[in-house]
Amino acid sequence: MDFHGETVSLNHEIDHNPKLEDAGRIKVYVSILMSEDPIRDCRPILAFSLPAREFQDSLTGYGWEQLNCLEDDERLNVSQVDFARTELSRLVTYVMFYPVNYSPYCALSIYITFKPWRSTPAMVEVYKSLMEETTMKYEEYKHLPIDESVMRIQEPNWNVFHF
DSSP: OOOHHHHEEEEEEEESSOOGGGTTEEEEEEEEOOSSOTTTSOOEEEEEEEEHHHHHHHGGGOOOGGGGGGGGOTTSOHHHHHHHHHHHHHHHHHHHHSOTTOOTTSEEEEEEEEOOGGGOHHHHHHHHHHHHHHHHHHHHHTTSOOOGGGOOOOOOOGGGOOO
């Protein structure tokens, strides 16, 4: 199961009349939401900026190393940070190259909000349920002998899936 869309959100804002020092820059603000009250509990834990030209010059190869410090945060997991990197590149690329309202003289602000999966009761329950089910299946089948001569990959029955 992939919960990243529920645990990482990105928003952006384009300032068409920025201060001189902000023109042509990408500013990123990262927050971790620890409760359901974003006003009280969503302060940036990381903020950085870079020249938009730096991103444009490396485009697909820009790695967002600035987010590396988040990989050690106990409230997040590495896959959430990787997902944020991918989505950050996708969003910045989209804003800079596709809409008509962005120019090199604008300032682009990106807001990344992480909602730790551990703090979401529904996700915790789903995870616990999956772990219990997996453990039960293991206990049920661990004593059976494995006959490698009949092991094969079974083709999926596409009739049971409804798209």
